[in-house]
Amino acid sequence: MVNHTKLPQPQTIGILGAGSYGTALAIAFAKVMPVILWGHRPDAMEKMAQTRQNSEYLPDITFPEKLEVSKDLDHVLETCNLLLIAVPSVVLSDFLKSLKGKIKPHHFLLIASKGLEQKTGRFFSDIIPEIFPENHFGFISGPSFAKEVARGIPTALAVASKDIKFLRKEIFPPMHNIRQPLKLYYVEDMIGLQIAGAIKNVIAIAVGLSDGLGYGANTRAAVITHGLEEISTLGKLYGADASTFQGLSGFGDLILTCTDDQSRNRRFGLYLGQGLTPEQAIEKIGQVVEGYYNTRETITLARKVNVELPIIQKVYDILFNNKSPKRAAGELLLAIHNL
Ligand SMILES: NC(=O)c1ccc[n+]([C@@H]2O[C@H](COP(=O)([O-])OP(=O)(O)OC[C@H]3O[C@@H](n4cnc5c(N)ncnc54)[C@H](O)[C@@H]3O)[C@@H](O)[C@H]2O)c1
């Protein structure tokens, strides 16, 4: 067992992954505590260090003073106890494996990626202890577009871990200042948080699809409502706490992702509805569309417990069985009608 009381103070957060979300969290946390942001492309990190901006993902937002930019992973690992990991979920397993041997028992891993392991559909909460048996870890999730987090717009996030007491009392006290726009709430249900974070992306694709095909607000609300039901059904079968799906990482993130065009998953669905192929839609978005992978992984999870998820199955049929979006949507609406 790690003795947290021996960790050096003050706490510096190391953020690994300098895309839109890693950078946004770095900006938000650095308003109150020291942060080091690391990314795997040295040239991009050098540019960020010089310009004090991430012009690729968050143009025109200047980094706070307490944000250090680094291309030196060893420096981050030596300086920071808490490592917040914000790489796309499709590369998370490989990324974690690449850290094996470098991560020490005192490092706390907080995962901000939303998804399940590629192809296997395994939970990262099962994978992390296999790679890092001695480390404490958790997940951070909830309704939050990177741009709004970076701009300091009031945002509420859920943190799930078996060790929330340590995070709340030892790491994040500066974040609990009432004037902070980024609020953290603590829960213990890591499975629920992971399921909700991954599958809301699939439902957002379905909603985008419905909107892209020209259905209205009524249909959108029906797909969201039944989508939440599918998330909860699957979650309960995997032992998640039902209340997680009513909270920030469940209902909160589902509403955000399904209803605002800042969402890449929603936009992906819109493009499919407008007639683009999945490949064309991904290219047009130009950033990670995790719901594409999450759809396949969710179906893998559903098959393991023998449950039918009509909305997610239709999205799967479009993405991986070449079904036409129009035909799938027609069948989907019939399926919803019969639920
Ligand atoms: N963008 C958001 O609004 C948002 C909000 C909440 C959660 N998230 C989550 O954050 C995670 C990252 O998403 P994002 O929006 O920052 O993606 P992004 O497409 O903006 O950036 C991805 C970053 O990951 C880096 N990367 C790719 N492969 C890597 C590897 N093998 N090792 C290290 N870095 C690698 C890329 O260089 C890029 O900088 C996702 O799992 C997403 O669900 C994003």
Ligand SMILES: O=P(O)(O)OC[C@H](O)CO
């Ligand atoms: O842009 P999206 O669809 O990947 O969604 C981003 C976040 O997960 C919203 O909370």
